[in-house]
Amino acid sequence: MRFHRAVYRFWLFCTSFCYPAREVPFQAGGEINHSEYHAQFLRPFSAEELLDIRRVADFCADMVGWVTDYQTITPRPVSAEQTAIFTAYCRSNAELAPDYALEIYRRLRIFHKQSHVRSFFWGAYDRAIAEKLPTTAQDREERLAKAILREVYGEHDTCHRCHAVGGLKLYGKTNWHWMRGEFNWTKLRGLLPGNLPPNKYEGGRLAQRACTPDGYARMMEEIFDARCASPQQMHAQAHAPGAGAWDAEGLYCAACVEVLLGERLWVWCDARQQRESDSVREDCCYGWGCRTQVHNIEHAEMLNHFCMPARDDSEDPESHRV
Numbered sequence: 001m002r003f004h005r006a007v008y009r010f011w012l013f014c015t016s017f018c019y020p021a022r023e024v025p026f027q028a029g030g031e032i033n034h035s036e037y038h039a040q041f042l043r044p045f046s047a048e049e050l051l052d053i054r055r056v057a058d059f060c061a062d063m064v065g066w067v068t069d070y071q072t073i074t075p076r077p078v079s080a081e082q083t084a085i086f087t088a089y090c091r092s093n094a095e096l097a098p099d100y101a102l103e104i105y106r107r108l109r110i111f112h113k114q115s116h117v118r119s120f121f122w123g124a125y126d127r128a129i130a131e132k133l134p135t136t137a138q139d140r141e142e143r144l145a146k147a148i149l150r151e152v153y154g155e156h157d158t159c160h161r162c163h164a165v166g167g168l169k170l171y172g173k174t175n176w177h178w179m180r181g182e183f184n185w186t187k188l189r190g191l192l193p194g195n196l197p198p199n200k201y202e203g204g205r206l207a208q209r210a211c212t213p214d215g216y217a218r219m220m221e222e223i224f225d226a227r228c229a230s231p232q233q234m235h236a237q238a239h240a241p242g243a244g245a246w247d248a249e250g251l252y253c254a255a256c257v258e259v260l261l262g263e264r265l266w267v268w269c270d271a272r273q274q275r276e277s278d279s280v281r282e283d284c285c286y287g288w289g290c291r292t293q294v295h296n297i298e299h300a301e302m303l304n305h306f307c308m309p310a311r312d313d314s315e316d317p318e319s320h321r322v
């Protein structure tokens with residue numbers, strides 16, 4: 001109920017100031033202060049109500065960031081600085097209304113509206129909350145963390161493999177689809193072994209399989225399913241570091257999901273192609289270490305590279321073929 005009420009209030013705020021973008025009325029002789037103008041909307045609310053609205057606004061900003069990460073097709077190293085820049089970008093744009101966040105979540109694609117209003121919600125909120133709660137910024141942050149939620153179930157849940165406390169940031173059967181924000185398909189490609197990541201043909205096929213509405217959930221379900229792997233690959237998995245720690249019912253932190261994908265994503269890709277295709281491609285003798293797959297698309301398409309190298313490409317004089 002508190003969540004719904006806060007959503008509608010934030011939505012009303014966005015509608016009042018953004019759709020269509022409304023200019024602040026011209027005031028002769030004075031510089032226009034957008035934050036102050038927007039703060040007038042927020043002042044009638046109590047401190048608790050303001051904190052709830054802020055949580056909803058943060059949620060919408062997070063959703064925009066999540067979809068942006070998902071659709072990013074170039075590798076983007078995530079650093080604290082970049083996150084801060086991105087958060088600042090989100091917060092200075094008026095495109096964060098709940099209906100927009102819901103729409104981009106459904107489409108999994110960011111689309112830009114024409115209404116940009118600088119110093120959007122957060123500047124106005126800072127003004128209003130400082131008047132209602134004239135304590136310290138730290139105190140306001142602590143209260144914000146508890147806004148809307150009365151109790152958080154699973155807050156102290158631990159990772160099944162490394163036992164680190166991950167709480168709601170853990171991944172498992174019920175939320176594999178959320179992974180795509182953290183593991184976009186470019187990152188998935190990077191987790192394949194050897195020279196498979198720059199293999200454009202296989203990269204395209206991986207994107208086709210994973211980037212569907214239920215693609216990630218299905219992929220993870222099958223990755224935990226041993227029947228997906230051939231006997232030879234089962235043997236490889238059984239001897240892989242960390243084997244045995246994986247249970248389809250478990251919850252895992254992002255670092256452990258990365259280890260799991262590093263071990264099994266290529267196995268899954270191979271199993272998937274065998275299921276989907278009637279004709280089985282011959283294995284390239286250099287397996288995933290093959291260098292030709294990187295620059296020769298016909299070779300990448302003709303031979304299978306989801307297999308362990310039978311020969312070492314880097315030491316083979318014949319490997320300078322095209």
Ligand SMILES: [Zn+2]
Nearest residue numbers: 159162253256
């Ligand atoms: Zn872990």
Ligand SMILES: [Zn+2]
Nearest residue numbers: 284290292293
């Ligand atoms: Zn090859």
